[in-house]
Amino acid sequence: MDIQSKETDQGMDQTRCTRCGTCCEKGGPALHAEDLDLVMQKKIPAEDLYTIRRGETVHDNVSGQLMNTPQEIIKLKSAEDTSACIYYDAGQKACRIYDIRPLECRLMACWDTGPLEAAYETDRLERESLFGSLDWLMDLIRTHEEKCGYERIAALVEKRQFKDAGAGEDILEAVRYDTEMRRVVQEKAGMGEGMLDLIFGRPLGKTIPVQFGIKLVRNS
Numbered sequence: 673m674d675i676q677s678k679e680t681d682q683g684m685d686q687t688r689c690t691r692c693g694t695c696c697e698k699g700g701p702a703l704h705a706e707d708l709d710l711v712m713q714k715k716i717p718a719e720d721l722y723t724i725r726r727g728e729t730v731h732d733n734v735s736g737q738l739m740n741t742p743q744e745i746i747k748l749k750s751a752e753d754t755s756a757c758i759y760y761d762a763g764q765k766a767c768r769i770y771d772i773r774p775l776e777c778r779l780m781a782c783w784d785t786g787p788l789e790a791a792y793e794t795d796r797l798e799r800e801s802l803f804g805s806l807d808w809l810m811d812l813i814r815t816h817e818e819k820c821g822y823e824r825i826a827a828l829v830e831k832r833q834f835k836d837a838g839a840g841e842d843i844l845e846a847v848r849y850d851t852e853m854r855r856v857v858q859e860k861a862g863m864g865e866g867m868l869d870l871i872f873g874r875p876l877g878k879t880i881p882v883q884f885g886i887k888l889v890r891n892s
């Protein structure tokens with residue numbers, strides 16, 4: 673779900689959706705408080721969501737720039753090996769959940785981006801909104817954030833650049849902890865693998881090389 677300016681991407685006279693599919697091909701929407709019931713009532717399964725954690729680099733759809741998000745974002749996943757929303761039917765150029773599509777999708781109008789821009793950063797869902805009643809899980813999420821938060825990783829990367837000998841090992845330790853927490857929640861708490869990127873965000877082993885441009889080397 674992306675916001676494009678009318679002047680650059682659409683004809684000036686457009687006043688309705690032509691089902692070009694462009695917005696859905698660029699990714700799923702972030703969820704807002706208004707979408708909470710869709711998840712709680714399992715109309716949108718939690719396995720179809722993932723978390724972008726605070727400090728993670730994202731493409732900001734309003735500015736069009738890469739930025740480190742100042743707040744947590746819960747989004748619909750993309751279909752495998754594409755950026756398209758998991759619910760986008762490319763063959764039909766249609767939304768598979770059109771009648772219950774989330775707020776951002778309902779507001780999306782590429783010829784008039786004002787309503788979506790107004791709602792874009794308002795009342796976004798966070799993990800607390802979904803898991804707040806599960807104290808044990810929120811405790812794990814908070815501990816995971818303390819050890820694996822992007823602000824801490826960024827500080828360690830900076831220290832490493834200044835030849836702090838322990839910083840590299842601390843980064844690897846955070847990656848190991850992130851991996852171990854996923855295993856523990858899956859094996860001991862019976863959470864499905866599809867839930868892990870919602871509970872802990874995307875694996876650090878995948879995001880650190882992209883966000884910080886450093887190579888992680890596994891010790892044998």
Ligand code: SF4
Nearest residue numbers: 696757759760767777
């Ligand atoms: S939920 Fe539907 S309308 Fe929204 S981005 Fe996905 S495919 Fe498009």
